[in-house]
Amino acid sequence: DQQVKQNSPSLSVQEGRISILNCDYTNSMFDYFLWYKKYPAEGPTFLISISSIKDKNEDGRFTVFLNKSAKHLSLHIVPSQPGDSAVYFCAASGAYSGNTPLVFGKGTRLSVIA
């Protein structure tokens, strides 16, 4: 039973355009969400996070949007750069509600084409 779903296994975007990566979750106990980026042969690297009391968090070119009623979040990267090409993992936890461990999605491979 996948509690965190990333339904697009891959995404290709032109350099300079917007990349939008989507994530859905099913567990209502989740109240904290994170995005990680992973290059081949390396571990995931934390990118940006959002708690359930917010609907948007921005850090430079990266913005995460949270729609609690739809149990959906998205990561926007603007403008996309070739160095952004990586696998992006969405992760969720019940950090405040139940202190549940992080649950990861399967990842979306982003390719930014120059």
Added chain:
Amino acid sequence: DTAVSQTPKYLVTQMGNDKSIKCEQNLGHDTMYWYKQDSKKFLKIMFSYNNKELIINETVPNRFSPKSPDKAHLNLHINSLELGDSAVYFCASSQGRRGNQPQHFGDGTRLSIL
């Protein structure tokens, strides 16, 4: 000057053998984790230690035994290796045990069972 380091990076061994993976973090964090990324690319929590105390123990065969000699180290010992144990194992650390603390990952240990 790696923050979370795992050894070895690659491990190829025969079925039935016993092997260990070591992990060390120099971030001063008090919580460490072991994750397994299987062939379907899901990253799943196996164990978590906070100040040397086991706090998360997911459904993992008891052939897997974590050991935390101190806050900076978390090793994983696997007995009687099976084909299904082939995966990439990631170590991670965070400050605090709540899911709202970003986790820092090592580069993974790729375990292949022949």
